[in-house]
Every structure is written in C-alpha cells, then in structure tokens.
Amino acid sequence: MLEFIQDNIQPYFNYWVYVILMMIGLWATIAKNNLIKKLIGMSIFQTAIILFYVSVGVKGEGSKIPIVNPYTEAKSAEVVGADQHGEHGAKGGGEKYIVEPDNYANPLPHVLMLTAIVVGVATLGVALAVVQMLFKEFGTLEEDEILAQIKNADSASPDV
Amino acid sequence: MKWIALIAVTLTGSLLLFGVGDFPEWGDPHSPANQGPKLKSGEQVSKAVSQDFLTETYEVTKVPNVVTAVLADYRGYDTMFETVVVFAAGLAIFAILRVFGDGSDTPPMRAVEDDTFVEGDHSRIIIGTTCKLLIPIIQLFALYVIAHGHYSPGGGFQGGVIMGASFILLAIARDLKSALDWFSEKNFMTLASVGILIYAGLGVLCQFFERNFLDYGALKVFMISSDHPEQMARSYSMLGVEIGVAFTVTAIMFAIYANLSSRGELKEGL
Amino acid sequence: MIPIFDYILLIFLIVAAVISLKVKDLLSASMVFGIYSFLICLLWAEMGAVDVAFTEAAVGAGVSAVFLIATVYNTKRRSSD
Structure with missing residues (x-):
C-alpha cells in the first residue's frame, strides 16, 4: 500500500x-x-x-518564477549585430544574454x-x-x- | 439525478485517473511540455515554444516579465479578444438585469432592514473613515500594478480588477449611490469601450506603418532618442495595451457589481 | 516548487471544495469558496506562477466572492442541499 x-x-x-x-x-x-x-x-x-x-x-525544485533578471544573467561575449537576427536584432550592438530556460518555470x-x-x-x-x-x-x-x-x-x- | 451524476462522475474520474499514470512526473524539467516532443529513443524532435519565449523575450522586447510579454505581444490577438469577452459579459449583464424607471411598480423582493442603521451607529463611521483612507492607497497600488507589470508580477488584468475593487469597496462601505456619483453608469460604459478602442487602435496604428496588425515593432518611428527603437517600441506598446485592458476590466468589474447588488436598478446596493 | 507545502495545500483544497458544496447556508458557502480561492492562489505562488496567483488573489478571493454575496443578498440565503 x-x-x-x-x-x-x-x-x-x-x-x-x-x-x-x-x-x-x-x-x-x-x-x-x-x-x-x-x-x-x-x-x-x-x-x-x-x-x-x-x-x-x-520545472523542478530549482526553477524560478518566469521573470528574467538581466542583471544576474550571464552575458555572452559575442555582440549581436543587426544582420544576425534580422530586423529584430539590436541596432548599435546590444549584449546577448544567455538565459537557461530550464531554470525558469x-x-x-x-x-x-x-x-x-x-x-x-x-x-x-x-x-x-x-x-x-x-x-x-x-x-x-x-x-x-x-x-x-x-x-x-x-x-x-x-x-x- | 444523483445516481446518474454519481455514475457519470465515477466513470469519468476513473478513466482520467487511469490516464494520469502516463503523464510525466510532476515538476519534471524534461517533460514534453517544457522541452518539446521527443521520440521513444530520446531524440528531440523540436524545441518547445516556451523555451524560445524564455531565451528571446528580453533581447527582443526588453521586458523582463516573460508572462506579460507573451500575453501582450506574442499572443496579442488572444488577449484582445479575451478583453472583448469581458466587455461582452458587461453588456450581457446590462441586457439581462438592467431595469429603467423608478422601480416603484415592482415591489421590493426583500424587506429593507432598517434596524441595521440606528442613530449614533458608530460602526458606520469607523468603516467609512477607514475606507476613505484606504481607497486612495488601493487605487495607487492598482496604478503601480498596471504600470509596473513589465518588471514584476502584474499587468492590466490584475490592476484593473484591483481598481474596480476599490470602487466596489466604496459602494459597500457607504452606499452604491456615492460610488455612482464618482463613477456613473455613462462613465463606466464609455471607459469600457475606450479600453478596447485603445487596444485595437494600437493594432491598427501598426498597420499604417506597413506591418501586421498588433506588430508593435512598427512603432519604432516614435522612439527617437532610444538606442533600441524596435525593442522599446514593443515595450511601450505593451504598456499601452495593458492600460487599455485595465480600463475595460475596471469598468466591467464595477458594472457587474453595481447591477448584481442593486437588481439592475442602480439605486441601493448591499 | 516545495513538495510538502504543495501536498498540504492540495489536501486543504479538497476539504474546502467539499465544505463549500456541503454547507446549507449560501452566505457561508460563498465565504468558504473565497477561502478555496485563496488557497489555490497560495498553491500557484508556490508553483512559480506568480502572475496567475496575483490574478487569482484579486479576482477569485476578492471580486467573485463579492459577486456571490451580492446575489445571495438579493435572493435567498437558505439552500435545500
């Protein structure tokens, strides 16, 4: 039982x-x-x-609420250009954040x-x-x- | 009737419980809903759309709260027509319940209990004073929830309901009449329509810049001094959409309460 | 997600649902339904769905209980079952 x-x-x-x-x-x-x-x-x-x-x-015990905090996420070294993401890409070169989706609900x-x-x-x-x-x-x-x-x-x- | 219900419930319930065993375990981060469908061999067929929402949203819209971003941007059509459903519910209540005239020809369904209010009844004074202090704070909080919905939990639906609840609190603490003095029937039905007009108008505005309906990136021409015009255009358009939703929800919540509590006469409430 | 909290809340939830349907006084039933809504709001905050929890706290525990009470006030308070 x-x-x-x-x-x-x-x-x-x-x-x-x-x-x-x-x-x-x-x-x-x-x-x-x-x-x-x-x-x-x-x-x-x-x-x-x-x-x-x-x-x-x-998503498991370690998962957070689905609000991405840009100040705690790691930034990738590469700079996103406008051509890489088409028209949605950041103009003037923004940083790309690496968000691990398994960490968030x-x-x-x-x-x-x-x-x-x-x-x-x-x-x-x-x-x-x-x-x-x-x-x-x-x-x-x-x-x-x-x-x-x-x-x-x-x-x-x-x-x- | 009870036996039919019992048989139907037992049958459906046992079938559903039988199926529960095939679900992935609760809280499994690798379930198909969270990571996309998999083959039996463990090979990934495709990614789940929610993963893309989580990874891309901040870059594309500059909105940290993914739920708000998906609600107002990616699924804009859905939210717009949900708001229309709320508006239609308000209209339906108006059509079902509202009676015009002074209501003197219909006898009151329940005897008005006058003995609850006696001269020198201090409880009314205490409640009235407390609500006078409380209502501005509630309304300020509602505005905060609407405006800060991008960065923290909140948004148009929540803020609108809290704002409507502040008027409901006024109607309960004093009477419906004084609440209607602040927020008359004409005003709240107009406000409800204006909310939907704001939402749909933002969508149509995008079409003037040769983009699709509700494709907020088209509004980047208004973001003159921003480094990321397209992202900020989407972010601010979400705020505009949330304000439209909040208008409609505020008005309809109060309209439903006002009609339900006064049997559609809008005279005396609870 | 916090499993123990989750199990306790779910058991309370079933109890609140059964009570709100068993009580014969409709005003009490409305209040117990408000408690049910508040419990389920806690459950969603525990599962990480903060926006849903916020909505439920405002809508379920606040406004829908008021709607039910307004209708009970304008109709009958006793129920046969």
Missing part, C-alpha cells in the same frame, strides 16, 4: 487532485439542486482545469490561464445575473421547484 502510494500517487499528486476537484465540480453541476451551488461547482471545475495547466509548467500555461481566470469571473457574473432573473420570475433558487412551476404553467395553458 505504501509502495503503491510512493510509486503511483506521490509523483502525480497534483494530477490526482486535479481529477478529484474536477469530479467534485462536475458532480455539483449535475446533482446539486440549488443554482448558486451549481455555479460554485462550475467555478471549482474551472480552477481544476487551471490547476492541471499550471502543474504542467512546473514554463510561462506559456501561465499566460493561457491568466486570461481564463478573468474571463471566468466575467462569465460567473453573467450566470449570477441569470440566477437573479430566475429568482425574480419564480421566487426560488431550487431547480426542482422551478421545473415544477414550469410544468404547472404548461399544463394550465396547453395551447401556448
């Missing part, structure tokens, strides 16, 4: 937790009756996805997830607005009561 944990769970613990959180969120979105609880479940689902992406970008998942969080809160706001309108219409936040009211209204006026 201990060996199983050490071999199969400990190195992948972030990924296990991402699956667990995602399933908690999915279960809440399907099975919870209250609309706000459903939205909290949806947010948990979203953070689980972000957890997966950020976990992919981690992977920035790409961070960028993708940063915008996802802000868009997530905007969509949460829209969802909460819809919830408020439903409450105004039906006077309740419980899904089964709303469905029962819709059914009653349908059976009361079958023509419409």
Whole structure:
C-alpha cells in the first residue's frame, strides 16, 4: 500500500487532485439542486482545469518564477549585430544574454490561464445575473421547484 | 439525478485517473511540455515554444516579465479578444438585469432592514473613515500594478480588477449611490469601450506603418532618442495595451457589481 | 516548487471544495469558496506562477466572492442541499 502510494500517487499528486476537484465540480453541476451551488461547482471545475495547466509548467525544485533578471544573467561575449537576427536584432550592438530556460518555470500555461481566470469571473457574473432573473420570475433558487412551476404553467395553458 | 451524476462522475474520474499514470512526473524539467516532443529513443524532435519565449523575450522586447510579454505581444490577438469577452459579459449583464424607471411598480423582493442603521451607529463611521483612507492607497497600488507589470508580477488584468475593487469597496462601505456619483453608469460604459478602442487602435496604428496588425515593432518611428527603437517600441506598446485592458476590466468589474447588488436598478446596493 | 507545502495545500483544497458544496447556508458557502480561492492562489505562488496567483488573489478571493454575496443578498440565503 505504501509502495503503491510512493510509486503511483506521490509523483502525480497534483494530477490526482486535479481529477478529484474536477469530479467534485462536475458532480455539483449535475446533482446539486440549488443554482448558486451549481455555479460554485462550475467555478471549482474551472480552477481544476487551471490547476492541471499550471502543474504542467512546473520545472523542478530549482526553477524560478518566469521573470528574467538581466542583471544576474550571464552575458555572452559575442555582440549581436543587426544582420544576425534580422530586423529584430539590436541596432548599435546590444549584449546577448544567455538565459537557461530550464531554470525558469514554463510561462506559456501561465499566460493561457491568466486570461481564463478573468474571463471566468466575467462569465460567473453573467450566470449570477441569470440566477437573479430566475429568482425574480419564480421566487426560488431550487431547480426542482422551478421545473415544477414550469410544468404547472404548461399544463394550465396547453395551447401556448 | 444523483445516481446518474454519481455514475457519470465515477466513470469519468476513473478513466482520467487511469490516464494520469502516463503523464510525466510532476515538476519534471524534461517533460514534453517544457522541452518539446521527443521520440521513444530520446531524440528531440523540436524545441518547445516556451523555451524560445524564455531565451528571446528580453533581447527582443526588453521586458523582463516573460508572462506579460507573451500575453501582450506574442499572443496579442488572444488577449484582445479575451478583453472583448469581458466587455461582452458587461453588456450581457446590462441586457439581462438592467431595469429603467423608478422601480416603484415592482415591489421590493426583500424587506429593507432598517434596524441595521440606528442613530449614533458608530460602526458606520469607523468603516467609512477607514475606507476613505484606504481607497486612495488601493487605487495607487492598482496604478503601480498596471504600470509596473513589465518588471514584476502584474499587468492590466490584475490592476484593473484591483481598481474596480476599490470602487466596489466604496459602494459597500457607504452606499452604491456615492460610488455612482464618482463613477456613473455613462462613465463606466464609455471607459469600457475606450479600453478596447485603445487596444485595437494600437493594432491598427501598426498597420499604417506597413506591418501586421498588433506588430508593435512598427512603432519604432516614435522612439527617437532610444538606442533600441524596435525593442522599446514593443515595450511601450505593451504598456499601452495593458492600460487599455485595465480600463475595460475596471469598468466591467464595477458594472457587474453595481447591477448584481442593486437588481439592475442602480439605486441601493448591499 | 516545495513538495510538502504543495501536498498540504492540495489536501486543504479538497476539504474546502467539499465544505463549500456541503454547507446549507449560501452566505457561508460563498465565504468558504473565497477561502478555496485563496488557497489555490497560495498553491500557484508556490508553483512559480506568480502572475496567475496575483490574478487569482484579486479576482477569485476578492471580486467573485463579492459577486456571490451580492446575489445571495438579493435572493435567498437558505439552500435545500
């Protein structure tokens, strides 16, 4: 049992937790009756996805945050000319820094997830607005009561 | 419903957990996501794009924070339309929730509890005074986060949210009315549009200099006294883009709060 | 990355997620969801994603909890499950 944990769970613990959180969120979105609880479940689902992406970008214990400090990085002896790098090269001869990419965390998942969080809160706001309108219409936040009211209204006026 | 959910969740979860074992270990610097795809023999097929971002960004843009550089420059289209999504969410809230008129024909959904505010209630005074001191500091910090996003963690999204939160704090501590006196509905919807216009306008400005949309290197003609005109043009354009993002996010965060807390009437908040 | 800190935070995260879905008072659920957001913000700072952590601290722990509370205030506080 201990060996199983050490071999199969400990190195992948972030990924296990991402699956667990995602399933908690999915279960809440399907099975919870209250609309706000459903939205909290949806947010948990979203953070689980972000957890997966950020976990992919981690690079070992020695890795730093993805902010390159030009004053601590080593400079190469060669001077970069304009012809070497095409039009992106430094004019007038700048120094070239040797940045070792393995020392820094992977920035790409961070960028993708940063915008996802802000868009997530905007969509949460829209969802909460819809919830408020439903409450105004039906006077309740419980899904089964709303469905029962819709059914009653349908059976009361079958023509419409 | 609960049983269906339980079956679906168990099935999906066990399948995903089964797949977890095939991932590279957590924190492996040599994983395909960090170093690019590899053959089974260990031969490298190609480099991962994130390695190029890390090695080249400082030379090409003079921006130390790689995340900001990738966000505002390399992936400029993506960020622009994310901002448009935020703006569209604000418009959607406006369309869903906003009601006009004095609202006297619709009865209040909840009885207003007057007993929370009594004469000589000092807690209100304490909260109001504290917020009066705190809000300028929060706004100053938000401006710092926006302007310093190149060099430290931060940027338009974070600074915009902090700036919006300062107005939300004002609305909570006093009432929505005094927050709206500072930042009326007309103003925040205009500001949201102006933010996107700044972003898209910078992109279009590049096209006037015969480069692609959002290729900020075209703006090097404005960098007269700089040693590295192209790099500095990209660096400053990123600042402009972040300011545009911050405008939109500030306005939309406050708009969402104002509409949600007052049921779309923009009269009395929490 | 700091493995021990990571494991502790992840366990707390599952606990906070379950509590925020189990609590019947929606105001408490919103607050626990704010705690969940703050924990996940710490987790991202630990993994080196400082920009994501900053965004989450401002958005998740700050603004989204306020949005939820504003909606709970304008609707009902009790939940059946």
